[in-house]
Amino acid sequence: MSPTDESMKKDDLVKEAAETTMAAESGSSRREFLAQSGRVVAGAGVAALLGNLGGWALSYAADKEPIKIGILHSLSGTMAISEVSLRDTVLMAVEEINNSKNKVMGRTIQPVVVDPASNWDLFAEKAKQLLLVDKVAVVFGCWTSVSRKSVLPVFEKNNGLLFYPVQYEGEECSHNVFYTGAAVNQQAIPAVEYLMSKEGGGFKKFYLLGTDYVYPRTTNKILRAMLLAKKVPAANIAEEYTPFHHQDYQTIVGKVKKFAAGGGACVISTINGDSNVPFYKEFANQGLRAEDAPIMAFSVAEDELRGMDTTALVGHLAAWNYYQSVDTPQNKKFVADFKAYCKKNNLPDGEKRVTDDPIEAAYFGVHIWKQAVEKAGSIEVDKVRKAVYGSEFLAPGGKIKMDEANHHTNKPVLIGEILKDGQFKIVSRSKGLVKPEPWSEYTSPDKGCDWIKHQGTYQKK
């Protein structure tokens, strides 16, 4: 989910970032370079010596030391509104583990919090700092796709480990990232399938409306392919984008009204951030009702609804993998714990804070990592990674399972209806867990993602 050019493919980005890094490094003068490499050689020699002679002593000492983990979420700038909650969640999970009897193999966790300030270049810099200077075992972080894309080369080059907790557009399969949010087939596609089903209202016309950046465009590309595959005529699909911070939705709502005349139409919204309120307000004021043309949103969750005037949103829909209203004992405990944590630490809004999908994903990410470390008996990335494959955890929203091979998460899909108090009433629930597909079967049927039998992304035969 991020403002970047759609055409910018992952590979280009990786290459570009690698080149920049190299350019920056070769910028230093020859003498400095020689001196540096001298130090590196000396350092390596000392390390090797220590490794041979004092290996046992060192490893014993390391067993007692706390494990450092990195938290890479924007705490200032435009994305702070969403990402601060995730930092709080990770810290809460860490506190939970540190207060438990066994901690992680008897060692406490020491979080290192950095602030990339919603600045994409700074994300890469801070990631480098976490991996190379602080030498953290794992990083929990990122929200927008552009921030994830900018740290990706850093993690891949240094063999780091990132847990990414937000639903995203897919088409990625990194060895160094675990995606605990939803892939497109775990959110957008089931949502549209629900709308097409008898239970969901049997809608026949789809207005795809989004903010102009990579997440909406990629998602809508996949949705369009899927709708066409399901024999929805092209005339019944409309697609439209607005700039960031767009405020004047008169014309677009007018178009939706024309499109919806005669019934059977719905709006699929990937509108982001502050454009949502003007859009929903205009929608209601021009006489459109949720019964005639419901808006299915992929970027509106409890945390965004908190403090918003929900009058115009009531009855519209959203698709996520978790809601605060999920009725399980472990979720009741989770919600209460989170509120208590926010209150105890004097975080803004304290007890009025709510949980939502990315918060849950960030939370169970920490626990999945902890389990994997215990299973592997080590914090080494390569061992932990193997231990994560196929591991299960009883998350607040129900049991989830990490995929055996593709670094994504098997999760349930829930469709919710917005209520007056900013919570969701769950109207539909997938049967069991939905298997993640990083490469959509509709737009990339020939591609797969597998780190066990293949080297990541591969061509299906």
Place this chain on the structure above:
Amino acid sequence: MNGVLSIVLLGTLSFWGAGQAFGAEGPRVTTAAPPLSFVDKALADLSSGDQARQDTAVLALSEQGDPALLPKLEEIRDNADRSVRLAIKPLMDLLRNRANLSSPDSDKRRSAATDLGSSGKPLVIPWLESALAGETNRWVRYTLEESLALIRLASDNPDGKIKAAAKLGELRSPNAVPALKELIQQAGATDATDQQKVLANTARAAIEQIDIWASWANAFETIFRGISLSSILLIMSLGLAIVFGLMGVINMAHGELMMIGAYATFVTQECFKAYLPAGLFDYYFLMSMPVSFCIAALSGLILEATIIRFLYGRPLETMLATWGVSLVLIQAARVYFGDLTSVAAPSWLSGGAQVMVGVYLPYNRIFIIVLSILCVAGIYFLLFRTGIGLRVRAVMQNRGMSSCLGIPTRKVDAYTFAFGSGLAGLAGCALTLVGNVEPGLGQNYIVDSFMVVVTGGVGKLTGTIVASLGIGGLNKLLEPSFGAVYGKVLILVLVVLFLQRRPSGLFTIKGRHADA
């Protein structure tokens, strides 16, 4: 265990789906049991688990159409499993809508009429007819007639169909177009009957009527949207036109003064919520307008006294200093209010007035149009009909001479700046009706405001008014065909080209005061 249960549920669900297909035309109930026990029996059948009995019961209760059953059904629904819930949902919707047909709220009556129309069940015709007989509200009547015609159009009676098609044409109902088009398509088939062809001709005529009407409605709506956007641009730029246009101060914090106005509205709302009875809540907005004006004006006064007065005549320094101030204000708002606040429009400003078929004019936009006209009138009165206005104009035209004649120019500067800031606050207050309240609010609008003032010609209020009408109108004219993103790009390109031809904008100050 869970899996088995869900498979069983799925099974019953699909079975029910198949049963529903013949539900509408399904077997009629002929049992002549006494009414009370009949209803009770049907209610019991609903949760019997027997598919056939359930369907019969649903159908029977739909025909009965007694909304008094709703509480009982509600009870059944709460205790039932998913298949029963799904089965009785259409029944409950039907009954609820029937009850709503006699609701005192015209919006509810109207929604109910629409829903019953789209249910397509012929059994609702008598309900709609009886509601129509007693209905006085024009638009509810319209919807009832439309729903009736739509159901009749879908029925099997050929004469009724033709009449319904003609009626829908008369009603100019855009909702009927897909159904009418389908009829035309059916008549195009090789085995079409004469009757179908006659019907298709009627449908064609109806579609033509609807289309002609729709293009008029569209033109009308486009004009309204243009005026609405213009009024928003105007109300944002008026303050800037005074501060930048008349005083020559480039105030980059102008957008943040709007933000202050918006937050003042928010605080007023919260105060009304907290300290006054709920009945008065709807009037908070009237109160918030003077409050936001005053608070923004006060902030402007402080800004002028502490920073800007030392920088008159040094535009670059002013720009940098006020930009710094704007950053401070944004972060202060973020720290104090957080990112998540919003203003609930009072009930008399939500919704819209329907002026013709398919055309809604939202109240909040009408309000902003009226407010901006009032602001312009107020400014003209103040500048050209009062002593203060005379002094302001004198100082702006020739500072030295005014000072010579005994006008306290420093004071006039301060008051003018405060007035411009107050107008920004008022704009912020108005903007809460269409958008949200957030720290970055001013940033979204400041560029547009400068664009309007510069295009209009610095120093001329007429220019600001004409420019906002021009930019707003052009934007709404371009947006339908180019989309929001390229529409905006095109507007910016046009403004750049225009300013290259006429660097001083639409209206320029001529004569002796040109360089003053």
